[in-house]
Amino acid sequence: MDISLSSDKEAQSSSTDDKRGGWITFPFIIVSMAGLILAGGGVFGNLIVYLIEVFHLKSIDATQVSNIVNGGSSLIPIIAAILADSFLGCYSVVWISSLVSLLGTILVSLTAILPSLRPQPCQNGPVCKSPSKLQFGVLYASIALASIGQGGMRFTVATMGASQFHKPKDQGVYFNWFFFTYYIVAIISATAVVYVEDNVSWAWGFGLSVVANLLGLTVFLLGSQFYRHVKPERSPFVGIARVVVAAIRKREVNLSSKSEDYYHGHDGVTTVATSSPPTKSFRFLNHAAIKTEGDAKSDGSTAKPWKLCTVQEVEDLKALLRIFPLWSTSIFLGAPICVQANLVVLQALTMDRRLGSSHFRIPAASMLVFVLVSTAISLIILDRFFWSAWQKLVGRPLTPLQRIGVGHVLNITSMAVSALIESKRRSKSISSVLWLVPQLAIVGIGEAFHFPGQVAFNYQEFPALLKNMSAALTAMVIGITFYLSTALSDLVRRVTGWLPDDIDDGRLDNVYWIIAVLGTVNFGYYLCCAWFYKYQNLGGGR
Known part of the structure; x- marks a missing residue:
């Protein structure tokens, strides 16, 4: 009798679950994701400037902290994926992560609202009072909570959204809208929210992040009755x-x-x-x-x-071991981008950020929005025109490894352009911050090639039982690159005098040249790995 009742309950649960999911869940998933990503962008997008201006950290120290934070939030998805697949399921991981992110965002806001949680503003002269241990403790605890929450939610909500659809076509449409929304929200956070933080107040800017996080969590929970829940399996x-x-x-x-x-x-x-x-x-x-x-x-x-x-x-396991050398090349593909992102903010702080004769000044952290815009535009052009034109011209589509290779070349080119522009900035030949746009645009174009190429390669070549981990392992690469860029910056800082607190006294152009050379070596390593690799799911072609 007990077995029969249990079977009936399981059958009813399975039948109910089959009726759930579909496009009715899309508004809840996409709105909650937008709110949470907007909150994360508001906290982390302008973090370097906040650490420098409010907590009086030295510029290079602030970039190091930013690298560690971004690296941590990119490694957390691995843990989140294991928890979702093995124990909790995607739904629980998303709402728990969103709650942790909300707590962290509230704490960050309190450091901007309550004078006792931040050091006193600098008085006349270069001497500023350092934060107390309590102030540092609250700041780093809040950043850690927000980072853990954002990292745990980011890729898990994408996987959960895809699991609401049975048909691959619907999943493809979902992912298109998901990443389109992601880039739009990232642009908004890097412009509107950062502008509020720089020109209105940090309290208002972080307050908007709190509201966005709370909205995202609330909307996600409101859709609970419509979601299809996939039972966790062993890792x-x-x-x-x-x-x-x-x-x-x-x-x-x-x-x-x-x-x-x-x-x-x-x-x-x-x-x-x-x-x-x-x-x-x-x-x-x-x-x-x-x-x-x-x-x-x-x-x-x-x-x-x-x-x-x-x-x-x-x-x-053998398939993973064959992929590993190619996977490792992506680490140094991303590290230069992380270094450049931090240095661009420092460069922008020393340049004329006014647009023409207007009084409007581009926030230094908002310069990175040009990478997002460039990537978004490039993705549209590649999807609508370039891929079809390439196939007609060559007779076969560009493989994932070829796309990644193009990304390598563009990345090296961007570092070389960055070095040339920095040498002009140091000599005072240029002053407008818009001179930094070309290097950022090239990075964006390169990202449109190598990032989707990496995701496609992982998804196609990973073993069937590990495909759900492919996106999380891509995030792991991003996390490692942030830590590698931190170590690289620290090494250059210790060995040379190229990265002083005042970058006008340093040689950022030499840093960019070194990165370009290392990127070239890494590209050679990539070509060797790609040449010897045999596709498992693309007919063995290269």
């Missing part, structure tokens, strides 16, 4: 760990060339049927799938999960 990383452990435990077992000597799973365990022995690459891992006495039960299931894995699980 795919457990399968990876099992292969490694099983291979080590069976390292003394002789490998075989016969398919029947390897474990291929049984119905209900493996989703991909295979009757071939494991591939010869990374042969050590094949030990994990070879059968020995007592490894399997009479029904064919695994008796010792940490001693016997399927051939498919072994091949999945």
Whole structure:
């Protein structure tokens, strides 16, 4: 009787869940995402200026803090993805992360509202009072909470939105609107909210972030009755760990060339049927799938999960190992962009930010909006014109790896242009902040090539059970690049005199040249990796 009642409840739950989802959830997902991203942009988009002007941090120290914060918020999606897939589900991760972000945003606002939570303004002269330990503690705690919340929500809400649709076509339309909204909101936060913070007050600017975060969380919860909830499954990383452990435990077992000597799973365990022995690459891992006495039960299931894995699980780990070299090249592809983003803000603070003869001054942090605008426009041009024209001209589409390669070239070009413009700025040959636009525009065009290319490559080439992690691992690259850029800036600062507190006394142009050279070396490494890589899902082409 109990079993029957349980089955009936599960059937009713499944039937109810099948009726949920679809386009009715779209307004709730997209509005909540917009509110949360706007809140994050309001807190982090102008953080360097806030640390310099209000908390009296030195300019390079402020950029280092910004790098650490952005890096942390980009690594959090990995943890969020594991929690969503293994324990909580996307819905719980999103609302919990949104609540944590709200708490952090409120605390940041309090540092701007309450005089006791920030140092006194600088008096006449260069000497400014440093923040107290309490003030630093509240500031860093608030930034950490906002960073954790934003990182946990950002990619999880995208995955949850896609899971509301069954048809790939609907999912594609959803992602188009999702990223379009993302860029529009990012532009608004980098202009309107930053303008309020710079020209009205920090309290009002951060207050807008609080309202946006609260609105996003509220709208998301209001749509709860319409969402389709995907039940969490065990983390795919457990399968990876099992292969490694099983291979080590069976390292003394002789490998075989016969398919029947390897474990291929049984119905209900493996989703991909295979009757071939494991591939010869990374042969050590094949030990994990070879059968020995007592490894399997009479029904064919695994008796010792940490001693016997399927051939498919072994091949999945091998696929990740083949992708890893290409994945690693993206780390130094993004690091120069992070360095440039911080240095551009410092450069803008020393330049004439007025538009013509008007009294309006472009906020220094808003200069980065030119990257967003350039990327958005480039994405439209590439999608509507360039891809089809390329296919007609060449006879085949541009592969993901080719798109990433173009991004490498444009990134190096941007660093070279940045060096030339900086040398002109130091010599006082130019003064208008608009001279910084070309280098930012080139970065945006490059991002339109390499970022979608990276996402497409990961999604196509990652094993089936790990596709949900591909976006989170892309975020992981972004996080690592922020930390790498921090380490790179700190190394240059210690070894040379190119990054002093007053950049007019430094040599930012040399920093850009060094980055351009390192980017060129990294591009050579990328070409080698791309040449030897064989696509798993694109017919083996390069």
